[in-house]
Amino acid sequence: MLKKSSVMPTYARADISFKSGVGAKLYDVNDKEYIDFTSGIGVSSLGHANAALTSALKDQVDAILHTSNLYVIEPQELAAKKLAKLSGYDMVSFFGNSGAEANEGAIKIARKYGEQNGEAKRYKIITLEHSFHGRTITTVKATGQESMHNYFGPFPDGFVYASNIDEIESLVDDHTVAVMIELIQGEGGVQPIDKTKVQALARYLKSKDILLIVDEVQTGVYRTGEFLASNVYEIEPDIVTLAKGLGGGIPIGVVMTSKKEVMSAGDHGSTFGGNYLSSTAANTVMDTLNVYKDSGALDEHFIYFADQMDLFYKAHSDIFTQSVGFGLMRGLRVKDAQTLGSLIDAAREEGVMVLKAGRNTLRFLPPLTITKGEIDEGFKRLEIALGSL
Ligand SMILES: *Cc1c(COP(=O)(O)O)cnc(C)c1O
Numbered sequence: 001m002l003k004k005s006s007v008m009p010t011y012a013r014a015d016i017s018f019k020s021g022v023g024a025k026l027y028d029v030n031d032k033e034y035i036d037f038t039s040g041i042g043v044s045s046l047g048h049a050n051a052a053l054t055s056a057l058k059d060q061v062d063a064i065l066h067t068s069n070l071y072v073i074e075p076q077e078l079a080a081k082k083l084a085k086l087s088g089y090d091m092v093s094f095f096g097n098s099g100a101e102a103n104e105g106a107i108k109i110a111r112k113y114g115e116q117n118g119e120a121k122r123y124k125i126i127t128l129e130h131s132f133h134g135r136t137i138t139t140v141k142a143t144g145q146e147s148m149h150n151y152f153g154p155f156p157d158g159f160v161y162a163s164n165i166d167e168i169e170s171l172v173d174d175h176t177v178a179v180m181i182e183l184i185q186g187e188g189g190v191q192p193i194d195k196t197k198v199q200a201l202a203r204y205l206k207s208k209d210i211l212l213i214v215d216e217v218q219t220g221v222y223r224t225g226e227f228l229a230s231n232v233y234e235i236e237p238d239i240v241t242l243a244k245g246l247g248g249g250i251p252i253g254v255v256m257t258s259k260k261e262v263m264s265a266g267d268h269g270s271t272f273g274g275n276y277l278s279s280t281a282a283n284t285v286m287d288t289l290n291v292y293k294d295s296g297a298l299d300e301h302f303i304y305f306a307d308q309m310d311l312f313y314k315a316h317s318d319i320f321t322q323s324v325g326f327g328l329m330r331g332l333r334v335k336d337a338q339t340l341g342s343l344i345d346a347a348r349e350e351g352v353m354v355l356k357a358g359r360n361t362l363r364f365l366p367p368l369t370i371t372k373g374e375i376d377e378g379f380k381r382l383e384i385a386l387g388s389l
Pocket of ligand 1: 097098099100101103134182186215
């Protein structure tokens with residue numbers, strides 16, 4: 001089947017294909033059931049076939065899909081207001097279609113800010129090693145992984161990589177305009193950054209008028225327990241980017257900033273960005289998760305997942321070396337990459353989907369609405385998968 005594919009071979013795809021899902025359960029074309037601990041890499045935040053989301057989308061499809069950003073789009077206006085309210089940040093939002101596009105927007109805002117503020121032209125952006133910021137030419141260069149900088153150059157100038165958060169200050173010079181970080185590195189291996197260090201960095205950057213960009217493409221929209229990981233870290237970034245979980249499966253990316261006046265008409269754009277369909281998806285996801293959070297159910301399920309994962313971790317200290325992450329962005333470090341690969345394959349065979357991150361991390365990004373029954377069943381199947389190795 002895959003050998004005849006006309007799709008460009010940019011992914012090492014597993015030979016498996018799904019036809020439906022409900023909640024945290026997926027069904028493949030042979031009707032085999034899987035527990036989904038991946039939510040399509042943190043996207044299906046409400047699970048599959050969520051009733052509120054499908055009904056809101058169906059109503060929107062019946063009414064209108066697209067008009068372009070040349071006109072006011074009411075659901076987009078509403079989404080921008082909700083983003084400011086739920087984050088607690090007095091920010092304006094620009095809507096695009098992906099995480100990479102959101103980060104491109106963040107970089108453009110920072111560059112224009114650097115052009116207009118300060119004596120020297122400021123354009124340099126410091127990012128961290130093992131970060132991941134996207135696949136466009138600019139965001140791939142912003143990504144602090146040498147292995148991703150092959151073939152595609154020349155790249156835009158001005159990205160500087162710090163080996164860790166402690167090194168950032170020493171890399172600042174007169175041309176530095178921003179620092180861009182993930183608070184928990186996702187693709188890099190579920191690596192949370194120390195909260196006190198981030199708070200100290202935020203204070204330092206503020207004192208130097210250097211912008212703090214937080215890439216919340218993976219951590220955002222309640223994934224870590226609050227609306228943003230920045231809320232958990234109790235910082236006030238200048239720019240925040242969102243994507244993955246915000247649309248519940250409909251493509252969307254957002255860059256938010258408190259620097260409301262930097263961008264003006266003609267500076268940036270997107271044909272599709274924030275159209276009726278994606279804005280309606282975002283509004284429904286935000287409303288649903290906000291209610292879920294306020295009811296206490298989100299925290300209760302996070303704790304339940306953490307407890308089950310912990311039991312699994314402790315029962316297999318011969319294979320796992322560390323438990324990392326928080327909220328529903330979690331990982332277990334596996335003693336070696338080969339065991340991790342075999343475990344992911346065996347898990348799929350047993351009917352539970354899990355992810356790899358970094359070199360040796362078993363990553364869990366389940367739907368935020370996963371039930372206790374689904375969590376139990378998932379770990380039961382993982383247990384069997386481990387036993388079969
Ligand atoms: C996934 C991801 C991106 C890229 O998002 P796309 O929608 O694939 O472009 C950027 N930053 C982080 C932190 C991510 O996890």
